[in-house]
Amino acid sequence: MREAQAGSGAAMARLYSLHWRGAYRAAYLVVHDASAAEDIAQDAFLAGVAALDRFDRRRPFRPWLHRIVVNRALDWARREALRRRVDGAESVFEPLPPPEEIGGELMAALKELPAEQRAVVVLRHLLEYTPGEIARMLELPRGTVNSRLRRGLDRLREAAEADSFAEEGR
Amino acid sequence: MSSDRIGRALRATAIPEPPEAEERGRRMVAAAFAERKSSDASGRSELWGAMTPQTSERRPLPRLALALGIATLLAALLLSPAGAAVRDWVGDVVESPAPKPEPELARIPGGGRLLVQSAVGPWVVQPDGSRRLLGDYEEATWSPRGLFVAAAKGRTLSAVEPGGTPHWSLTAAARVRDPRWSPSGYRIAYRAGDELRIVAGDGTGDHLVNPDTAPVAPAWSPFGTPEVAYVNAEGQLRIAGSEKSASRSGAPPDMAGAAAGRDVTRIEWGAEGRLILEVSPSQLHLQRMRLSKLEGRSEFGPRTELAIPPGTSVVDAALAPETQAVATVVTHWRDHGTNSEVLVFPPGAAKPRSLLTVPGSLGEVAWSPDGHRLLVAWPGPSQWLFLPVGRARPRAVANISTAFAPGERSASFPRVEGWCCAR
Numbered sequence: 001m002r003e004a005q006a007g008s009g010a011a012m013a014r015l016y017s018l019h020w021r022g023a024y025r026a027a028y029l030v031v032h033d034a035s036a037a038e039d040i041a042q043d044a045f046l047a048g049v050a051a052l053d054r055f056d057r058r059r060p061f062r063p064w065l066h067r068i069v070v071n072r073a074l075d076w077a078r079r080e081a082l083r084r085r086v087d088g089a090e091s092v093f094e095p096l097p098p099p100e101e102i103g104g105e106l107m108a109a110l111k112e113l114p115a116e117q118r119a120v121v122v123l124r125h126l127l128e129y130t131p132g133e134i135a136r137m138l139e140l141p142r143g144t145v146n147s148r149l150r151r152g153l154d155r156l157r158e159a160a161e162a163d164s165f166a167e168e169g170r
Numbered sequence: 171m172s173s174d175r176i177g178r179a180l181r182a183t184a185i186p187e188p189p190e191a192e193e194r195g196r197r198m199v200a201a202a203f204a205e206r207k208s209s210d211a212s213g214r215s216e217l218w219g220a221m222t223p224q225t226s227e228r229r230p231l232p233r234l235a236l237a238l239g240i241a242t243l244l245a246a247l248l249l250s251p252a253g254a255a256v257r258d259w260v261g262d263v264v265e266s267p268a269p270k271p272e273p274e275l276a277r278i279p280g281g282g283r284l285l286v287q288s289a290v291g292p293w294v295v296q297p298d299g300s301r302r303l304l305g306d307y308e309e310a311t312w313s314p315r316g317l318f319v320a321a322a323k324g325r326t327l328s329a330v331e332p333g334g335t336p337h338w339s340l341t342a343a344a345r346v347r348d349p350r351w352s353p354s355g356y357r358i359a360y361r362a363g364d365e366l367r368i369v370a371g372d373g374t375g376d377h378l379v380n381p382d383t384a385p386v387a388p389a390w391s392p393f394g395t396p397e398v399a400y401v402n403a404e405g406q407l408r409i410a411g412s413e414k415s416a417s418r419s420g421a422p423p424d425m426a427g428a429a430a431g432r433d434v435t436r437i438e439w440g441a442e443g444r445l446i447l448e449v450s451p452s453q454l455h456l457q458r459m460r461l462s463k464l465e466g467r468s469e470f471g472p473r474t475e476l477a478i479p480p481g482t483s484v485v486d487a488a489l490a491p492e493t494q495a496v497a498t499v500v501t502h503w504r505d506h507g508t509n510s511e512v513l514v515f516p517p518g519a520a521k522p523r524s525l526l527t528v529p530g531s532l533g534e535v536a537w538s539p540d541g542h543r544l545l546v547a548w549p550g551p552s553q554w555l556f557l558p559v560g561r562a563r564p565r566a567v568a569n570i571s572t573a574f575a576p577g578e579r580s581a582s583f584p585r586v587e588g589w590c591c592a593r
Binding site: 009012013014020021025029034035038041042045046048049050081106107110121122125126128143153170 | 176177183185186187188192194195200202355405
């Protein structure tokens with residue numbers, strides 16, 4: 001980060017290479033839309049570039065980036081939910097071709113969670129932040145984070161058990 | 171169920187990723203970083219060296235710094251995948267005569283699909299040269315990934331599958347022209363009479379953007395931001411958001427404005443959102459756009475003129491995909507007749523290079539989706555010219571008029587509306 005702040009493109013490139021994949025995955029797991037996830041991850045890095053001079057180098061880059069990613073993903077998911085309610089029907093928008101494998105019952109269950117629950121699950125279990133850190137990132141009371149986590153995990157537990165049965169049955 | 175198990179699943183599960191998403195983001199971030207450090211040319215060179223895959227880190231020598239500074243933008247763009255094609259011909263282009271034509275279009279050189287407007291309607295041409303008439307529409311444009319075509323006839327705008335099946339139609343208050351589908355696929359901008367309007371990709375939410383525009387097709391921001399550029403009746407290039415506002419008219423607020431060139435006939439927003447090309451019969455201008463995606467809007471930067479040869483007029487021009495190269499067709503008016511020339515301005519270059527000169531008049535020019543070729547219309551001998559920007563052999567295909575007017579003896583020459591998406 002220090003080198004990037006000093007103007008080193010190589011350092012910025014290293015930051016990008018180190019964190020892009022995680023940022024994209026986190027965004028995707030919240031929005032479940034590949035194009036939107038790409039935009040969100042890209043936006044987060046652009047925010048990083050724009051704020052480079054103001055960045056407190058004593059703080060780590062990773063949580064700062066993930067905070068932007070997840071908040072933007074939440075904004076996108078809320079807008080998308082609103083759009084669907086307003087439009088009332090699916091559009092002829094052009095989704096990317098579906099992947100050959102998205103990942104079983106657990107992913108399907110994650111997709112069914114409300115975006116707010118998905119976000120805390122992703123922050124806790126993919127990015128491994130503590131509930132306290134998540135509360136600060138999303139500017140939520142810690143109790144709210146815990147309850148969203150609990151409700152999300154309850155839903156995922158059922159899906160994971162279904163996955164287990166499926167695996168054993170093979 | 172353990173937390174570990176969920177974490178492992180979230181980390182390991184395969185998720186879809188748009189092709190080249192990481193590389194696209196890398197270029198975007200590199201561009202933003204370069205813009206931030208725009209006064210430091212050597213730093214920018216280092217950046218591009220470092221941020222381009224398969225390229226070793228560069229440590230430019232101090233004595234080369236000035237030259238690198240001048241060449242930075244060009245070099246940066248040439249290192250991108252689409253710029254690779256441009257790189258091939260920079261320094262290698264030589265004027266060549268028109269190639270001997272093939273009798274029919276047996277395949278599209280380089281692949282992709284063409285949308286061609288003929289007197290009887292728009293046609294979709296597949297990579298193998300086969301073609302299908304979509305209907306008796308008067309205009310048509312590709313959706314961003316070529317899954318649909320937006321087609322206009324009279325006061326009707328329709329979304330049509332490339333096979334010809336219509337999805338929806340709307341009827342406007344005036345004749346519909348110049349539909350343009352946004353890169354996200356979520357919006358279509360079009361003109362109805364003098365109005366610029368936007369409708370969602372599913373045909374809903376039709377609303378006014380500006381009531382008084384010039385007869386120029388709108389151009390969407392390729393950033394994916396919901397912004398559309400248009401020319402208003404006063405000849406000013408403007409940017410508008412695409413969402414309805416709470417005002418009485420519902421028109422979204424204009425976000426910026428700048429004087430456009432005289433008699434602008436076409437605008438194109440490209441180069442990853444950093445340039446708007448303005449085409450007029452006498453001039454070509456590049457309007458630089460500032461990268462301000464974070465603020466959700468674009469701002470105008472400096473505007474530069476591309477120097478066309480004296481005594482020529484511009485027939486058409488187009489920005490290459492993802493780079494700042496501009497291809498243009500110009501006509502030389504001479505005492506003994508007319509010559510036409512295909513010129514290409516390499517990224518960042520003020521002067522063009524000539525690809526081809528032919529007698530008579532050339533028509534529109536279109537870049538292939540990969541930026542490796544140009545398709546240039548040559549109505550006189552009824553040919554399409556496929557001009558590679560690398561070292562590949564140019565090709566010509568004859569009998570184009572009759573190919574898009576079966577059964578007609580004297581068919582008008584069709585117009586290429588778009589070259590889309592190799593899929």
